[in-house]
Amino acid sequence: MPVAGLTRTWHRLRFAVPRQAVEEISNLCFEQGSCGLETREDAGLSQLTAWFPVEANMAEVRHRLAAQLIAEGIDGIAIEAGLEEERDWIREWRRFFKPVWATPRIVVHPSWTRVDTNPGEIAIAIEPEMAFGTGGHESTQLVLEAMEAVPSMVGSACLDLGTGSGVLAIAAALMGARAVVAVDIDQIAVENAERNIELNLRSSPPSLPHGGERRPWPQVMRGSVEIVAGQRFDLILANLESQILRPMLTQLGELLSADGVVIFSGLLARERSGFRQSLREAGLTESEVYAKGDWICCAAGRTSTVQAGRG
Ligand SMILES: C[S@@+](CC[C@H](N)C(=O)[O-])C[C@H]1O[C@@H](n2cnc3c(N)ncnc32)[C@H](O)[C@@H]1O
Known part of the structure; x- marks a missing residue:
């Protein structure tokens, strides 16, 4: 048992699954209360390690996981269970964080590494903590790619919903x-x-860079869509999962200026048609889709604006 003020202890599950099942199984682990997950590739399989708080009902977690593996047609997986003392996550994490060219023009790099860039390229330094957004994930990379294609980026009022490390807000300011x-x-x-x-x-x-006004200083606030209600944005960046995004689509539409664009990311390719339908119901229309691996990102605008533009 963990003792207050001393080392924390976590339940650990470790097992190997085929690569294509990783997203599904990882999501299931998070739904079951996992607070951390690590994946390593090994001989065509993905070795997954998931950590759970010591209070978690591990019998229930293992039961659900086993059922999901069978539903995925994955049989005979041995799940190794154990207890683990807390590690210094941030230190471990830092060892793996290297510069990554998120798009051909934008590099995201650790704050302690210098990256030389050519004119027109953008370097974003990140001090990694426990927040998401070091540029290595497809969902972040796809938003940056979509931002580069937004014609009205310069001079826009931008909302970064679910900012994590702030990487997209910084990109917006620099762009x-x-x-x-x-x-x-x-x-x-x-x-x-x-x-x-x-x-x-x-x-x-x-x-x-275009010789315009002074660079903006992003305003950071704790909260979600409700704290910006009543404001108008030309560009909304929303790298969140579909189950978080869906209930807020109408509110996001209301935050958009007439010609505004929302860039949604964190969506799996198989969610595309369902998400497009949810957009329609919220008065939004998909205008562009970007894909990388299993992930997609889509740009959307108010239905009346997008249709008028197409007409
Ligand atoms: C996938 S990360 C994206 C981080 C960064 N924007 C990027 O693209 O790399 C999602 C972030 O959204 C935050 N988040 C989750 N639900 C949210 C909500 N309902 N409203 C605002 N932020 C939320 C999480 O805390 C997390 O930092």
Whole structure:
């Protein structure tokens, strides 16, 4: 048992699954209360390790996991269970964080590594904490790719919903947004985003590359769509999962300026048609889709605007 103030203990499950089942099984682990997951590729299989709080009902978790594996047609998987003392996650995580070219023009790199860039390229430094957004995940990379294609990026008022490390808010500021608001429900993310904004924008040249106004300083707030109700944005970046996004689609539509664009990410390719239907019901229409591996990202606008544009 963990003792308050001393080392924490976690349940650990370890097992191997075929690569194509990783997303599904990882989601299931999170639904069952997993607070951390690690995947390693090994001889065509993915070795998954999932950690759960010591209070979790592990008999129930293992039962559900076994049922899901059978439903996926995966038989005879041995699940190794154990208890583990807390590790220094941030230190471990730092060892694996290397510069990553998220798009051919945008590199995201650790704050302690310098990356030389050519004119027109953007380097974003990230101090990794426990917040998501070091540029290595397809869902982040797809938003950056979609942002590069948004014609109205320069001079836009931008909302980064679920900012995590702040990587997209920083990108928006560096790509010419006029104003940026970044929100997240997680206090750790809010603090990490503020730190990364400081790191990237404090010493960078004050004027925008196109010679426009001063670079904006993203405003970071803890919360979700409700804290920006009544405001209008030309660009909304929303890298969240579909089950989080769906209930807020109508509210997001209301935050959009007439010609505004929302970039949704964190969607699996197989969710595309269902999500497109949810967009329609919320008065939004998909205008562009970007794909990478199992992930997709889509740009959408208000239905009346997108249809008028197509007409
Ligand atoms: C997948 S990460 C995206 C991080 C970063 N924007 C990126 O693209 O790399 C999603 C973030 O959304 C936050 N989040 C989850 N649900 C949310 C909600 N309902 N409203 C605002 N933020 C939320 C999480 O705390 C997490 O930091």
